[in-house]
Amino acid sequence: MSQYCQSCGACCAHFRVSFYWGESDAHPGGTVPKRLTIPVTPYHVAMRGTDTSPSRCVALSGEVGSDVACTIYAQRSSTCRDFTEATIECDRARAAYGLPPLPRSGEADPVAA
Numbered sequence: 027m028s029q030y031c032q033s034c035g036a037c038c039a040h041f042r043v044s045f046y047w048g049e050s051d052a053h054p055g056g057t058v059p060k061r062l063t064i065p066v067t068p069y070h071v072a073m074r075g076t077d078t079s080p081s082r083c084v085a086l087s088g089e090v091g092s093d094v095a096c097t098i099y100a101q102r103s104s105t106c107r108d109f110t111e112a113t114i115e116c117d118r119a120r121a122a123y124g125l126p127p128l129p130r131s132g133e134a135d136p137v138a139a
Contacts, residue, residue, distance in 0.1 A: 029032065031109070034090070034120065035094030037082075037119045038082070038085075038121045039083065039111055040118070040123075042077060043076045043106060044070050044072040045058070046069060046104075047063075047071045057100075057101040058073075058098065059101065062084050063072075083096075085098045112129060112130055117130060
């Protein structure tokens with residue numbers, strides 16, 4: 027999780043977080059607590075809270091845009107692990123919460139400016 031994710035959380039409160047069901051602890055080797063997921067297809071589950079609108083992952087604690095944390099960080103899904111740097115999707119989620127876009131690699135930090 028980037029330094030921004032720990033003070034943002036917009037993606038966790040804006041997008042559906044879905045992933046292969048085998049990543050849940052219902053499957054040997056899975057880590058995401060099954061009780062925090064719901065089925066979305068025969069092969070995929072989503073984090074509870076991200077299947078509705080407005081969306082907010084049940085594992086997200088804190089206030090979006092301020093100080094947030096993932097309560098299952100060490101057990102998070104590959105979908106969450108893949109969100110490691112600023113993207114267009116990140117910018118979209120941040121905009122939904124009135125937050126400025128994050129810098130891309132090699133750009134100046136607009137938040138610090």
